[in-house]
Amino acid sequence: AQRVTQPEKLLSVFKGAPVELKCNYSYSGSPELFWYVQYSRQRLQLLLRHISRESIKGFTADLNKGETSFHLKKPFAQEEDSAMYYCALKGGGSQGNLIFGKGTKLSVKP
Amino acid sequence: EAGVTQFPSHSVIEKGQTVTLRCDPISGHDNLYWYRRVMGKEIKFLLHFVKESKQDESGMPNNRFLAERTGGTYSTLKVQPAELEDSGVYFCASSQVRSLNTGELFFGEGSRLTVL
Numbered sequence: 001a002q003r004v005t006q007p008e009k010l011l012s013v014f015k016g017a018p019v020e021l022k023c024n025y026s027y028s029g030s031p032e033l034f035w036y037v038q039y040s041r042q043r044l045q046l047l048l049r050h051i052s053r054e055s056i057k058g059f060t061a062d063l064n065k066g067e068t069s070f071h072l073k074k075p076f077a078q079e080e081d082s083a084m085y086y087c088a089l090k091g092g093g094s095q096g097n098l099i100f101g102k103g104t105k106l107s108v109k110p
Numbered sequence: 111e112a113g114v115t116q117f118p119s120h121s122v123i124e125k126g127q128t129v130t131l132r133c134d135p136i137s138g139h140d141n142l143y144w145y146r147r148v149m150g151k152e153i154k155f156l157l158h159f160v161k162e163s164k165q166d167e168s169g170m171p172n173n174r175f176l177a178e179r180t181g182g183t184y185s186t187l188k189v190q191p192a193e194l195e196d197s198g199v200y201f202c203a204s205s206q207v208r209s210l211n212t213g214e215l216f217f218g219e220g221s222r223l224t225v226l
Binding site for chain 1: 113114141143145151152153154157158164166168169201203205214215216217218219
């Protein structure tokens with residue numbers, strides 16, 4: 001079965017501390033993984049995708065096929081990083097048929 | 111540029127009634143998607159239009175849900191008759207053909223449906 005698991009509902013850190021948002025997936029094929037973010041009172045938007053190996057707003061995510069993980073990391077959290085973060089997997093359906101995790105709420109305290 | 115717009119933002123209806131949600135995608139986006147999030151659960155895919163054609167409707171829960179996209183512009187999602195378990199937030203998203211390869215969907219703010 002295709003599934004995305006985000007084990008933490010809430011993650012609270014202090015400003016300047018490292019952040020790691022966990023994401024594990026279950027997929028039999030070659031996965032395409034994404035992180036979406038929803039800031040307060042804003043729309044859900046794409047943060048980054050594994051295929052581009054990019055760093056966005058200081059966040060990176062590495063696909064680890066052995067551990068079936070795609071954890072999102074940032075070395076020094078900022079207050080403006082506070083948001084809901086969703087890990088998503090492109091499933092076997094049409095393009096745009098994404099399988100989302102339940103999301104992790106990141107709270108960065110001053 | 112206007113983003114994806116959805117109407118209404120919130121709808122409260124009684125069980126057995128009908129509700130129609132509307133989505134206007136970003137101009138020029140051929141791909142339009144419906145997703146929903148039931149409280150406490152994941153955001154789940156419902157269906158995908160390419161222009162006016164249904165490309166993938168594997169996520170539609172049952173035949174009480176009807177989605178249309180006449181003319182390939184805006185889309186409507188009708189729930190008839192509504193049941194309590196249909197309560198949740200219904201998201202619409204759109205994308206251009208080229209952005210499909212990047213996985214970038216542009217989401218609307220969602221329509222919250224409450225069925226009493």
